[in-house]
Structures are given as C-alpha cells and as structure tokens.
Amino acid sequence: MIAKIAGHSASRRSAAATVVRSVAVSFATVGIVGFLVLLLGPITHRTTVGADNLTGKEKADAVNATRQVLLAAAGGTAVLAGLGFTARTYYLSRRGQRTDRYTKAITQ
Secondary structure (H helix, E strand, C coil): CHHHHHHHHHHHHHHHHHHHHHHHHHHHHHHHHHHHHHHHHHHHHHHCCCHHHCCCHHHHHHHHHHHHHHHHHHHHHHHHHHHHHHHHHHHHHHHHHHHHHHHHHHHC
16 A cells, blocks of 8 residues: 555656656747847847948848857857766766765675
8 A cells, every 4th residue: 555655656756757847848948949039130130240331132141141150159159068068967977986886895
C-alpha cells in the first residue's frame, strides 16, 4: 500500500515537472521570437546609420547590411553562451566523477 502511494506521488511529481518544463520552453521560445522581431525591426531601423539620406535599393541594402551584422552578433553571442554552459557542465561532470571515485576508494 505504501509503495503504491509513493509511486503515485512520484508520478505526480513527474507530471508537474513535465508541465513546468513545457511552460519554461514556451516562455523561452516567445522570448527568442520577441528578441528577433525587435532585432530585425525597430533596432535595425534605429541603428542603420545614414539611411535617411538614401532611397530605394540603396536604403534596402543598408538596412540588410545592418541586419546581417546584428544577426551575426546575436548568433556569435548565442554560440559563446552555449560554449560557456558546455564547459561548465563538463567541469561539473569531471568533478562529480572524481568525487565518486574518491568515495568508492574510501569505502573499499
């Protein structure tokens, strides 16, 4: 009976964790899309230097060049952040392995 209750409790925690994870992914997706919309819209038009004097194709080329630079910078920042998280995960994993080995050596 107790195992049945404990199993039921664990499944509820698992379901709650799944809901929390899906909500977090949804918020992250909305945040990324919002950032890209701002980056490609108002931020691009404010940072395009000298485009007020241009017309037609020249203005479009200037705006596109600015967008390319901003997207490259955003992509580079995302890659560097990912590299940082990967390095930290690797470091913590190695540290955990050392701790486990040390604990096993002491128990023997």
